Amino acid sequence: xxxxxxxxxxxxxxxxxxxxxxxxxxxxxxxxxxxxxxxxxxxxxxxxxxxxxxxxxxxxxxxxxxxxxxxxxxxxxxxxxxxxxxxxxxxxxxxxxxxxxxxxxxxxxxxxxxxxxxxxxxxxxxxxxxxxxxxxxxxxxxxxxxxxxxxxxxxxxxxxxxxxxxxxxxxxxxxxxxxxxxxxxxxxxxxxxxxxxxxxxxxxxxxxxxxxxxxxxxxxxxxxxxxxxxxxxxxxxxxxxxxxxxxxxxxxxxxxxxxxxxxxxxxxxxxxxxxxxxxxxxxxxxxxxxxxxxxxxxxxxxxxxxxxxxxxxxxxxxxxxxxxxxxxxxxxxxxxxxxxxxxx
Amino acid sequence: xxxxxxxxxxxxxxxxxxxxxxxxxxxxxxxxxxxxxxxxxxxxxxxxxxxxxxxxxxxxxxxxxxxxxxxxxxxxxxxxxxxxxxxxxxxxxxxxxxxxxxxxxxxxxxxxxxxxxxxxxxxxxxxxxxxxxxxxxxxxxxxxxxxxxxxxxxxxxxxxxxxxxxxxxxxxxxxxxxxxxxxxxxxxxxxxxxx
Numbered sequence: 418x419x420x421x422x423x424x425x426x427x428x429x430x431x432x433x434x435x436x437x438x439x440x441x442x443x444x445x446x447x448x449x450x451x452x453x454x455x456x457x458x459x460x461x462x463x464x465x466x467x468x469x470x471x472x473x474x475x476x477x478x479x480x481x482x483x484x485x486x487x488x489x490x491x492x493x494x495x496x497x498x499x500x501x502x503x504x505x506x507x508x509x510x511x512x513x514x515x516x517x518x519x520x521x522x523x524x525x526x527x528x529x530x531x532x533x534x535x536x537x538x539x540x541x542x543x544x545x546x547x548x549x550x551x552x553x554x555x556x557x558x559x560x561x562x563x564x565x566x567x568x569x570x571x572x573x574x575x576x577x578x579x580x581x582x583x584x585x586x587x588x589x590x591x592x593x594x595x596x597x598x599x600x601x602x603x604x605x606x607x608x609x610x611x612x613x614x615x616x617x618x619x620x621x622x623x624x625x626x627x628x629x630x631x632x633x634x635x636x637x638x639x640x641x642x643x644x645x646x647x648x649x650x651x652x653x654x655x656x657x658x659x660x661x662x663x664x665x666x667x668x669x670x671x672x673x674x675x676x677x678x679x680x681x682x683x684x685x686x687x688x689x690x691x692x693x694x695x696x697x698x699x700x701x702x703x704x705x706x707x708x709x710x711x712x713x714x715x716x717x718x719x720x721x722x723x724x725x726x727x728x729x730x731x732x733x734x735x736x737x738x739x740x741x742x743x744x745x746x747x748x749x750x751x752x753x754x755x756x757x758x759x760x761x
Numbered sequence: 762x763x764x765x766x767x768x769x770x771x772x773x774x775x776x777x778x779x780x781x782x783x784x785x786x787x788x789x790x791x792x793x794x795x796x797x798x799x800x801x802x803x804x805x806x807x808x809x810x811x812x813x814x815x816x817x818x819x820x821x822x823x824x825x826x827x828x829x830x831x832x833x834x835x836x837x838x839x840x841x842x843x844x845x846x847x848x849x850x851x852x853x854x855x856x857x858x859x860x861x862x863x864x865x866x867x868x869x870x871x872x873x874x875x876x877x878x879x880x881x882x883x884x885x886x887x888x889x890x891x892x893x894x895x896x897x898x899x900x901x902x903x904x905x906x907x908x909x910x911x912x913x914x915x916x917x918x919x920x921x922x923x924x925x926x927x928x929x930x931x932x933x934x935x936x937x938x939x940x941x942x943x944x945x946x947x948x949x950x951x952x953x954x955x956x
Binding site: 459469532542545546547549550551552558563565566567569571573574577578581584 | 798799800801842845846849851852859867868874950951952953
């Protein structure tokens with residue numbers, strides 16, 4: 418560089434003379450090529466990257482491949498690309514891993530040759546690890562170390578975020594698992610019913626179990642779509658809540674199936690009256706947009722005083738048997754379970 | 762305030778004194794939850810409540826507890842992440858000291874919500890420095906002092922650290938660097954996973 422003429426296009430002007438050692442500090446990854454393309458000098462970091470392979474005196478094009486721009490295969494091509502960003506890579510023998518890739522910038526002149534300054538570009542993180550580079554391998558002004566810092570800080574933050582997401586995901590599914598509410602209707606769900614029924618069976622208070630199944634609900638879903646079906650289910654939920662007491666447990670246990678647990682109520686006449694009020698209320702068409710949805714409901718019920726030792730599953734089964742009888746007898750009926758139903 | 766500091770306090774108690782002690786701290790501080798999320802925001806008074814509960818539980822003064830928390834932040838074996846990030850500050854302990862002034866900006870690059878208190882280093886010559894920090898809560902300077910002690914060890918430097926009289930600008934840590942290359946220090950490789 419110290420014998421450079423500084424005559425490249427637009428480069429004529431004040432000349433700076435630098436000792437090679439100073440150039441090494443300023444640009445630890447530079448190459449100095451003579452006019453014939455031989456490597457006359459190089460920065461110390463580049464020597465480290467070559468890992469013992471001799472650079473000095475070698476033909477630049479034998480060691481490096483200029484990948485972009487295309488067609489740079491001799492000194493004249495390189496000289497013509499002064500000031501342009503170059504993409505290049507170290508060539509290595511067939512048995513070795515692909516060589517390091519660089520960005521480069523070449524400047525100089527025909528007589529003294531060219532100085533090419535190299536940097537790693539985006540591959541810097543990998544390159545630092547691969548070549549065991551340290552702070553001292555970069556110029557004091559180089560931001561590589563800051564970039565490595567950021568990459569590592571970002572990785573730490575991302576790791577923490579992933580752990581946070583993982584914990585939140587776990588908490589969410591746990592909450593869902595423990596949920597007792599049917600999200601569509603706001604009624605209790607199957608889990609809540611099982612819990613309530615288990616307590617009722619174990620407790621001293623007699624109770625009734627009412628199993629309800631909507632009539633013609635499938636037709637609403639099929640002809641008017643799921644939005645209509647959802648609207649109907651929400652209306653049914655309102656009716657069921659309105660026709661029962663605050664202490665009753667109203668649960669949606671399937672698509673259009675509901676179970677009501679009525680503690681302290683075993684009088685068949687009263688139960689029948691409650692069920693028939695529900696049947697009547699649900700025989701009123703439910704409006705959805707411009708349509709009226711005509712559904713109905715069938716009810717089967719059983720009471721705990723029928724059993725010597727009430728059992729939750731057995732009572733649900735019997736209420737279901739009564740419901741089936743109600744359906745068979747024509748829709749919109751209320752049937753109370755009796756052992757002869759189970760026989761038939 | 763981000764839960765990072767709270768989580769550091771939590772980790773410290775769990776690692777040094779066990780889960781049972783941490784549960785008593787939680788109860789004493791009336792937290793209502795059993796663990797801090799480092800990246801969620803918490804009310805500032807919670808930090809004070811946790812510190813007070815820890816000091817009560819361990820029957821130790823606030824200063825020494827917080828200094829130990831600071832040391833554990835960078836020296837605990839399972840957590841070299843912060844130590845590595847701090848080592849990016851420079852190749853020598855003096856470099857590192859000077860890099861502390863950049864620390865809040867560096868932290869913000871990684872986590873925009875993380876507002877560390879401003880730090881100012883006064884170089885008094887002859888190995889004497891003052892580090893001035895405006896603490897986000899009372900005694901936070903002791904965490905910084907513990908952290909500096911651990912980092913000096915990491916660099917292999919021999920230092921004397923002392924909490925000087927507080928000024929209007931904040932807490933002042935006086936640093937006397939006796940020998941920058943006192944011991945070998947721990948190696949630091951720029952590439953993660955190499956060391």
